[in-house]
Amino acid sequence: MADAPFSSAQAIADTRRWLERAVIGLNLCPFAKAVHVRGQVHFAVSASDDVPGVIESLDAEITDLLALEPAVRDTTLLVVPNGFDEFLLFHDLVRQGERLLARRKLAGVLQLASFHPAFVFAGANEDDMANFSNRAPWPTLHLLREESMDRAVAAFPDAELIYEANIRTLERLGREGWLALGARRS
Template sequence: MLLALPLLLAAGSRHRSTIVRHAVAGANDAATDTWHRDAVAATAAWALWIAAVNLCPFARKSLETSDAISYVVTEADNQKAFYAAAVACARDLAAASDVDPTAAIVFLVAPFYEPDDFPAFLRSVEALEDDVMPEASDDAIQIAGFHPAWAFGGVPDDDPLHFEKRAPHPTVSLVLVDGLEHANSAKIAADNERTLSQLGVDAVARAFAGFVSSD
């Protein structure tokens, strides 16, 4: 069952009038829907912070473009179900005709899929990117993984850079490749590292703790 619900971002946000599309996979009662809404609220708060500190040059445009962002919460707790949810999101995004392709983004939030095992989640995302997604969407979709315990190899534990890829829940973002035509990934990475270093690990960690506690 797929239940589509509008979500109004928190009052006080500079984007408080933004409406995002919220899709709940498997929601069939009020309690479940409330929990899913909380997961979306935490992810939406995180996305607003990403835009506010400019960690992603596309985030602000996506937030300010009508109907550009969709949040899909899946209850998948195994690889097969997680991949099926990602493929469904990719196909829906590739087929969408009513959203600006340079701003469209889907966040697939999977709270039950490897929430405590980052290496396993990372292996799944890599396989999804390399083997599953190209076949499912004819290379039209690019994905990126995020995890609450994301850690870059060879980077000190207290380096704020890890927060570039941390989200309140295991999450995959899906965007249209056409929308990334002019992206300079090396510059984005360098800018993100500089931004996070300037903010400092304490400030970034406090912000992240707020997203997690809001769930």
């Protein structure tokens, strides 16, 4: 996928639609619906197309997230629509983001998850439906509060089975079903 001009509003709309239709609609993350319904998911866009600029945006989003109570903002999705369509470049960006969390001594406070439109599990075929559990319309960095995740996992029986359930759901859905969701870039 080549980088194309974007609008921040469109990148957020695409990401929100993916969250609602795929992540919540398919129940890929059983914890997402509650925070979304309560308005505790913050959507942001980094206009930067290089690692230092995106890390600066991520650093600001970390500060903003920690400044608010979880009841106000529990999680942040930072969409990165410029310069990171190449998965390996994005993977390096994610590693830099994890280093930022370590430098800020936020292990056990925040964790960084990531989603990418070209995500492929190691050893998997590109078209394997399991890959779609980690695909979003735009490269996306997801900041999660560890404390909130711990509470959600404790309240969810057999949380370790979510991944397997996601694979079954995505395989039943198939590529045609995924495309019908409309959970990709517009």
